[in-house]
Amino acid sequence: MTNEKVGLLVGRETTFPQALIDRINAEGDGVSAELVRVGAVRMDEPVPYRLIVDRISHEVPYLRAYVKKAVADGVIVVNNPFWWSADDKFFECVLAAALGVAVPRTVILPNRSYEADLIDESLRNVEPVDWPLALDYVGGFPTVLKPAIGGGWKNVTIARTMDELQRAYDESGHLLMILQEFIAYENYVRCVAIARKHVLISKYEPANDHFNRYVTGDPGLAPSLRGRVERDCLTLCRALGYDMNTIEFAIRDGIPYAIDFLNPAPDFDISSLKEEYFEWVVRQMATMVMQYVTQGQPEPAALRWQDLMNEVPVV
Numbered sequence: 001m002t003n004e005k006v007g008l009l010v011g012r013e014t015t016f017p018q019a020l021i022d023r024i025n026a027e028g029d030g031v032s033a034e035l036v037r038v039g040a041v042r043m044d045e046p047v048p049y050r051l052i053v054d055r056i057s058h059e060v061p062y063l064r065a066y067v068k069k070a071v072a073d074g075v076i077v078v079n080n081p082f083w084w085s086a087d088d089k090f091f092e093c094v095l096a097a098a099l100g101v102a103v104p105r106t107v108i109l110p111n112r113s114y115e116a117d118l119i120d121e122s123l124r125n126v127e128p129v130d131w132p133l134a135l136d137y138v139g140g141f142p143t144v145l146k147p148a149i150g151g152g153w154k155n156v157t158i159a160r161t162m163d164e165l166q167r168a169y170d171e172s173g174h175l176l177m178i179l180q181e182f183i184a185y186e187n188y189v190r191c192v193a194i195a196r197k198h199v200l201i202s203k204y205e206p207a208n209d210h211f212n213r214y215v216t217g218d219p220g221l222a223p224s225l226r227g228r229v230e231r232d233c234l235t236l237c238r239a240l241g242y243d244m245n246t247i248e249f250a251i252r253d254g255i256p257y258a259i260d261f262l263n264p265a266p267d268f269d270i271s272s273l274k275e276e277y278f279e280w281v282v283r284q285m286a287t288m289v290m291q292y293v294t295q296g297q298p299e300p301a302a303l304r305w306q307d308l309m310n311e312v313p314v315v
Contacts, residue, residue, distance in 0.1 A: 004293045007036035007049040009063055011056035016268040016282065020053070023286040031293050038066055050293050051076040053244075053285070055265050058084065076297045078243045078289070079264035087262045088148045090178050092236075099239060101232045102257045104181035104250075107134045108148065112172045129169075131162070134179050144180040145169060151263055153206065158182065183257045185250035189219050191229065192266065192273075192281055193245045195288040196237045196298070199230045200280050204248065211271050221251075229256050236261050243288065243297075244268075 006024055010017040017035070024033035036052065047070045054077055057063035067081045090108040097103055110126045135143060145168050146156040155175060159165035169177065190204035190213070203215040221229065233247045236258070246266035249256035268285075270278040 004050040006033040007052045015270040019282045105138045107179040109177045138181040142182040148176040183250040187251040191247045193233045194284040199233045
């Protein structure tokens with residue numbers, strides 16, 4: 001039997017990559033897995049994998065170039081690096097709202113500052129922020145200021161006064177920032193979505209330290225609300241072709257507001273997920289990888305955004 005190889009690109013994490021490799025090697029009849037090893041890559045050099053699970057190229061430009069070459073060579077990459085171009089929090093809210101997923105009101109802000117070689121003449125289209133107008137749109141204080149690109153709750157500020165907001169904005173430097181409605185939630189959940197069809201819902205406490213945010217057990221959702229959360233997760237992942245993702249919802253007045261939902265290299269470490277959820281993620285990821293290798297990857301609907309928007313019922 002011909003052996004199909006799966007490669008993993010990884011960063012500092014250790015528990016998830018090794019567990020996934022071990023599971024595939026134990027169960028993958030005709031499919032094996034290993035860490036990718038690459039040096040200087042020729043443009044005509046064959047990529048020796050049928051599928052690559054990419055956990056780090058968003059931080060390493062060299063590896064991002066490599067996985068884009070892999071896609072051009074016909075290799076399946078999870079997640080596809082070309083869909084990542086849509087991974088900014090302003091666009092994700094625009095798309096989500098058009099698809100019928102509730103999101104906080106969001107405003108994109110001009111950068112507070114720019115790289116040194118960007119001269120004033122290059123910014124003639126950009127006007128100063130009209131703070132009263134922006135704040136009125138997002139519902140006033142408290143309000144959330146956070147980077148349009150990034151995750152892990154880095155550089156996120158909940159501002160309760162204009163002084164706090166102005167100070168946080170001034171300190172944002174070159175970061176592209178968004179201003180967002182603050183959702184005073186009664187419940188908060190984080191969902192892991194795999195293969196655009198499997199969803200794990202966990203109660204989540206963003207204020208806890210990093211290793212104690214996932215809370216195992218009943219997330220406290222009524223059946224109808226659980227169903228809506230699952231549908232919203234799959235709507236977003238199918239629209240953008242994300243095969244591994246985490247999606248956070250702040251629930252207010254029975255409505256799940258998607259807060260952070262394009263995480264194409266989500267934290268899957270056992271210390272974060274806890275053993276029960278970790279086992280679920282490893283099992284679903286291994287099953288997906290082996291199916292994609294042997295049966296092919298389903299075509300994402302990412303090129304049909306307008307069609308998808310037109311399918312959303314008017315309520």
